[in-house]
Amino acid sequence: MTQAVRHDSMRARNLGLVLSEVRRSGPVTRAALAEITGLTKTTVSKMVGDLIEAGMVTETGTLRDGERGRPGTAVSLSGERVAALGLEINVDYLSACVVDLTLTVRLRYTQAVDNRVASPVETLARLQKLIHRAVDEARSAGLVIAGSTLAVPGPVNGGLLHSAPNLGWHDVRVGDLLVPDGGLPGVEVENEANLAALGELWFGTGHGDFLHVSGEIGIGAGLVVGGALFRGARGLAGELGHVVVSPDGPACRCGSRGCLEQYAGQEALLRAAGLPAPAPRTAPDATAPDLTASGLTVSDGATPDGATPDGAAPDGAAAISGAPVAPGAPVAPGGVAELVARLRDGDGPALEACARAGRALGIALTSATHLLDPGTIVLGGVFAPLFPWISGPVRDAMTERLTAMRHAVPEITVSRLGADAATLGAAGQVIHRVIADPGLHLAAARTAPAPR
Amino acid sequence: MTQAVRHDSMRARNLGLVLSEVRRSGPVTRAALAEITGLTKTTVSKMVGDLIEAGMVTETGTLRDGERGRPGTAVSLSGERVAALGLEINVDYLSACVVDLTLTVRLRYTQAVDNRVASPVETLARLQKLIHRAVDEARSAGLVIAGSTLAVPGPVNGGLLHSAPNLGWHDVRVGDLLVPDGGLPGVEVENEANLAALGELWFGTGHGDFLHVSGEIGIGAGLVVGGALFRGARGLAGELGHVVVSPDGPACRCGSRGCLEQYAGQEALLRAAGLPAPAPRTAPDATAPDLTASGLTVSDGATPDGATPDGAAPDGAAAISGAPVAPGAPVAPGGVAELVARLRDGDGPALEACARAGRALGIALTSATHLLDPGTIVLGGVFAPLFPWISGPVRDAMTERLTAMRHAVPEITVSRLGADAATLGAAGQVIHRVIADPGLHLAAARTAPAPR
Ligand SMILES: [Zn+2]
Ligand SMILES: [Zn+2]
Numbered sequence: 001m002t003q004a005v006r007h008d009s010m011r012a013r014n015l016g017l018v019l020s021e022v023r024r025s026g027p028v029t030r031a032a033l034a035e036i037t038g039l040t041k042t043t044v045s046k047m048v049g050d051l052i053e054a055g056m057v058t059e060t061g062t063l064r065d066g067e068r069g070r071p072g073t074a075v076s077l078s079g080e081r082v083a084a085l086g087l088e089i090n091v092d093y094l095s096a097c098v099v100d101l102t103l104t105v106r107l108r109y110t111q112a113v114d115n116r117v118a119s120p121v122e123t124l125a126r127l128q129k130l131i132h133r134a135v136d137e138a139r140s141a142g143l144v145i146a147g148s149t150l151a152v153p154g155p156v157n158g159g160l161l162h163s164a165p166n167l168g169w170h171d172v173r174v175g176d177l178l179v180p181d182g183g184l185p186g187v188e189v190e191n192e193a194n195l196a197a198l199g200e201l202w203f204g205t206g207h208g209d210f211l212h213v214s215g216e217i218g219i220g221a222g223l224v225v226g227g228a229l230f231r232g233a234r235g236l237a238g239e240l241g242h243v244v245v246s247p248d249g250p251a252c253r254c255g256s257r258g259c260l261e262q263y264a265g266q267e268a269l270l271r272a273a274g275l276p277a278p279a280p281r282t283a284p285d286a287t288a289p290d291l292t293a294s295g296l297t298v299s300d301g302a303t304p305d306g307a308t309p310d311g312a313a314p315d316g317a318a319a320i321s322g323a324p325v326a327p328g329a330p331v332a333p334g335g336v337a338e339l340v341a342r343l344r345d346g347d348g349p350a351l352e353a354c355a356r357a358g359r360a361l362g363i364a365l366t367s368a369t370h371l372l373d374p375g376t377i378v379l380g381g382v383f384a385p386l387f388p389w390i391s392g393p394v395r396d397a398m399t400e401r402l403t404a405m406r407h408a409v410p411e412i413t414v415s416r417l418g419a420d421a422a423t424l425g426a427a428g429q430v431i432h433r434v435i436a437d438p439g440l441h442l443a444a445a446r447t448a449p450a451p452r
Numbered sequence: 453m454t455q456a457v458r459h460d461s462m463r464a465r466n467l468g469l470v471l472s473e474v475r476r477s478g479p480v481t482r483a484a485l486a487e488i489t490g491l492t493k494t495t496v497s498k499m500v501g502d503l504i505e506a507g508m509v510t511e512t513g514t515l516r517d518g519e520r521g522r523p524g525t526a527v528s529l530s531g532e533r534v535a536a537l538g539l540e541i542n543v544d545y546l547s548a549c550v551v552d553l554t555l556t557v558r559l560r561y562t563q564a565v566d567n568r569v570a571s572p573v574e575t576l577a578r579l580q581k582l583i584h585r586a587v588d589e590a591r592s593a594g595l596v597i598a599g600s601t602l603a604v605p606g607p608v609n610g611g612l613l614h615s616a617p618n619l620g621w622h623d624v625r626v627g628d629l630l631v632p633d634g635g636l637p638g639v640e641v642e643n644e645a646n647l648a649a650l651g652e653l654w655f656g657t658g659h660g661d662f663l664h665v666s667g668e669i670g671i672g673a674g675l676v677v678g679g680a681l682f683r684g685a686r687g688l689a690g691e692l693g694h695v696v697v698s699p700d701g702p703a704c705r706c707g708s709r710g711c712l713e714q715y716a717g718q719e720a721l722l723r724a725a726g727l728p729a730p731a732p733r734t735a736p737d738a739t740a741p742d743l744t745a746s747g748l749t750v751s752d753g754a755t756p757d758g759a760t761p762d763g764a765a766p767d768g769a770a771a772i773s774g775a776p777v778a779p780g781a782p783v784a785p786g787g788v789a790e791l792v793a794r795l796r797d798g799d800g801p802a803l804e805a806c807a808r809a810g811r812a813l814g815i816a817l818t819s820a821t822h823l824l825d826p827g828t829i830v831l832g833g834v835f836a837p838l839f840p841w842i843s844g845p846v847r848d849a850m851t852e853r854l855t856a857m858r859h860a861v862p863e864i865t866v867s868r869l870g871a872d873a874a875t876l877g878a879a880g881q882v883i884h885r886v887i888a889d890p891g892l893h894l895a896a897a898r899t900a901p902a903p904r
Contacts, residue, residue: 010490038462038491163857209685221823225685232825233661233677239822242857247698247815255856256818363699366708367819370691371673373684404707405607405615405694
């Protein structure tokens with residue numbers, strides 16, 4: 001790295017330092033910012049001016065600098081201009097949300113669709129419509145979308161979705177298949193298990209150290225340590241579903257045997273409870289358009305062609321704000337709703353299926369605790385509605401195996417966000433990157449149209 | 453945090469920034485440092501002056517600032533004054549090393565002792581002697597010991613060694629039992645598996661992303677991601693030895709069943725090969741002095757009461773410097789040496805024992821790869837001398853289970869440092885902390901005695 005390049009990167013870092021400090025300490029004066037960051041007052045004033053012009057920061061009254069200082073104008077983070085788009089493709093829904101720079105949720109759409117019986121192109125076309133709708137709505141509120149992240153149910157490395165067995169997608173560059181909206185930056189793609197953990201961090205209970213278990217048909221996990229997501233060397237960490245529970249157990253889709261998913265995944269659970277489990281799609285090629293495919297079904301709560309806006313106030317202002325975003329207990333999707341109903345009725349096979357799945361989950365989480373040392377364990381996805389029945393067996397298995405060596409078994413808690421975690425985490429990730437490096441977004445935010 | 457406190461912490465951070473930049477870019481002029489860091493020239497000059505006075509930085513000639521700048525005096529990192537002490541208690545040896553600020557190894561002592569048959573107090577008294585000897589030697593070379601870290605074979609949290617089953621130690625504050633040498637800061641205690649991974653990072657092959665497997669009687673692991681050790685929420689991550697290989701397998705010392713150690717630990721390996729495996733001590737209380745305990749044995753290569761200095765030049769200057777520190781193949785301790793001899797002879801039970809242990813290690817590393825996503829896997833400890841026989845079965849098991857989902861199985865390599873990794877990592881950790889926050893050490897380093 002040359003000194004000039006490093007000097008530029010230091011300037012970008014300092015702009016991020018100033019904006020981060022405004023977020024942490026605001027309202028705060030320019031003089032106090034200079035003192036805290038060690039930068040000159042001239043540098044700080046120039047940077048704050050640029051941030052105000054970009055609508056990222058706003059003046060919010062008068063404050064004294066420290067205890068003895070002169071009064072000065074204070075600045076705070078502003079949610080008026082810069083926002084992020086969070087997107088998700090999952091097995092039985094699509095969703096989009098817009099979150100502003102202050103992490104206030106400005107709008108949120110959810111569309112219930114069984115994506116297993118839709119072709120990839122149908123699914124992506126439907127997501128594209130959701131994107132247009134969310135971006136239009138955000139723009140009429142005077143927001144500039146700084147970036148977007150898409151949550152997908154499978155491991156992603158460098159934009160490539162390796163495999164989403166529940167969707168039957170393999171080696172797809174999903175981001176490249178979405179037509180960028182006018183002026184909208186490319187869509188970044190990320191594993192939903194990672195983003196759900198970040199959603200739990202930023203919009204959920206707010207612990208800084210936890211393992212979030214994202215149970216769907218597949219089982220993923222996202223580890224947050226000291227407030228940051230642990231990704232491993234290539235971003236493929238957290239694949240809890242393929243931790244070996246029993247080395248000679250049933251064959252798994254991944255090519256191994258006895259993986260956790262074979263005992264505690266949604267299919268295994270439903271089957272063990274005597275409920276019909278939908279078979280996974282066998283892989284169609286998501287890169288080859290198949291617009292003639294039919295079989296489209298739209299689940300409850302959505303009109304066949306439209307999204308269900310569950311936020312968006314008429315003027316585009318914050319429709320939902322603050323935590324908790326999702327009130328009440330997480331909703332159980334499809335067959336899991338039926339399983340929950342049977343569990344409530346005390347159905348024997350259903351209870352035994354949960355006990356068996358819980359034991360397997362406890363064994364896999366024992367290995368995970370030894371390797372990852374999580375602070376607490378948050379059960380999300382389908383394990384959230386099943387929590388009353390599955391958490392006991394999980395805790396028992398872990399207590400039996402971990403107590404002597406660890407003294408304390410990690411606390412097992414339930415996710416409050418349920419299925420919303422990944423979409424919110426997707427938008428939150430963009431916002432955190434903007435705050436860390438606002439320089440990249442100054443120009444776009446300055447030229448934003450005024451709110452309509 | 454008040455603004456004054458934050459300002460102080462910002463000043464400390466900036467001093468660390470300057471010293472880190474000197475290490476990365478040196479020789480470098482003060483003007484270039486100011487440009488790179490964004491700090492004022494006055495601030496940088498004051499900080500460099502303080503660092504020179506403390507012997508952490510030295511002037512090393514004249515350089516131009518950038519391409520067109522005026523010539524200025526360049527400064528570089530100096531190893532003349534500040535150093536760190538690395539210590540290790542393991543099953544069959546004690547060791548100490550002194551490493552200076554430039555990560556040059558200045559001296560290293562190793563004492564072969566079977567610590568399983570020595571009382572804890574005997575072991576600690578012997579270590580104390582090693583410390584005095586190393587500190588004396590370092591001081592006569594004009595070095596100031598900025599800190600020391602002790603590697604122990606078990607999980608440590610907040611200075612408390614939870615358990616070292618190989619030594620029979622449980623819940624011991626080892627650092628508190630060592631009498632601090634005059635002016636020497638307290639000894640920090642850390643899991644040897646973590647420190648061995650850091651040793652491999654700083655003194656070994658130099659990869660930034662790997663899982664270092666530290667196979668002894670117990671099996672530990674240390675994960676390095678992006679050049680930093682992953683510790684988990686409480687520093688207890690990496691306990692590979694208790695990952696569940698088979699849920700109903702043999703009972704383990706940890707209270708669980710079917711842990712990796714029961715298949716691939718040194719005892720299991722030796723027993724499977726038909727060799728005598730030393731039984732572990734049953735826990736004596738390390739906090740209760742037991743000076744009457746006898747049974748002291750001293751292994752080859754050490755006088756009964758003294759250490760074997762294998763470095764230390766008469767004038768205290770660098771005895772061993774640069775990588776690789778340990779030439780040639782790692783040495784196999786005790787029973788493992790006999791196992792290696794039998795493997796070389798093609799002994800059937802020995803080969804079968806390695807194959808079985810390798811399969812189990814491959815299953816545990818499959819789970820670890822799914823959860824941790826390591827770049828490469830480095831086999832150290834007893835797995836280093838056994839590498840030619842055990843790495844094949846490990847690779848086969850992982851290939852079978854991981855290929856379909858991950859495309860590539862992590863590369864499996866052998867540690868070059870062998871048993872030296874943890875002691876070097878212990879000293880290196882102190883040095884890295886000094887460079888990140890040199891302010892804490894300025895005063896002590898300024899008042900150092902001149903070399904004798
Ligand atoms: Zn699997
Ligand atoms: Zn165990």
